[in-house]
Amino acid sequence: MSGSTAVAVDALLAGKARAYTRPGTSSAIDKRPLAGAVRIGELGIEGDEQGDLRVHGGVDKAVHHYAFDHYATWREDLGALPMLEAPGAFGENISTRGLTEADVCLGDRFALGSALLEVSQGRQPCWKLNDRFGVADMARRVQATGRTGWYYRVLQPGTARAGDMLALAERPHPGWTLQRLGVLLYQRVLDPDQLEPALALPLVPSHRKLIERRLEQGAVEDWSRRVDGPSGR
Secondary structure, eight states: OOTTOEEEEEEEEEOOOEEOSSTTOEEOOOOEEOOSOEEEETTEETTOOOSOTTTSOSGGGSEEEEEGGGHHHHHHHHOOOGGGGSTTTTOOSEEESSOOTTTOBTTOEEEETTEEEEEEEEOOOOTHHHHHHTOTTHHHHHHHHTOOOEEEEEEEOEEEOTTOEEEEEEOSOTTOBHHHHHHHHHTTOOOHHHHHHHTTSOOOHHHHHHHHHHHHHSOOOOOHHHHHOTTOO
16 A cells, blocks of 8 residues: 555445434444535534444544445345445445555544544444344454454544545554554454554554553453443343
8 A cells, every 4th residue: 555545435424323222322323425515523524423422432533434345245244234235334434445454554644525534543343233233243243353444533624525535645654554453452462572562653542551451461351341232232
């Protein structure tokens, strides 16, 4: 991948927070395509919402990108689910083809329309994917496969529309693809020789704390509440 690499944005999407499947929960995971010019601000796409602001949204999770490239593989895994026929199944705000976690590095900066986005972290899938797809271990599958998607922070607000190019503008950490970082985080790595170099990266606080805790305790964290849900089912 080079600094001239660009892919077309197939869809920009947003959703409203609504009551979700489990009592007392809400979600805006059901994203729908937007027509025309779309405003992208510091907290993401104008009109987009999050159901639980404790774990979703904010400046480091302002915009969620999911590769439509993965949809065909999910159809092979799960069958011909109607929601896998068009972008939005994974709650993404940006859908493209030709760019995956193997191609994108932490800290990459992309121009989109008049906005400038920076890759802030890979997505940590949660239990709401289980309910959305009707697959009890969907979040665990997303995590294990590395087909997680990723988030951007918005360095320069602006406007964009479907069909615009998402163009790589800067790559400060070329050795750290999201795929590599995902293996480090999700394959239960405890080797200090692999973990310590990652601390030189501009990690979000939760990922930095995770790695530091592994180095201190020599143990991996419990993901069950995040991936299985508050009821444990």
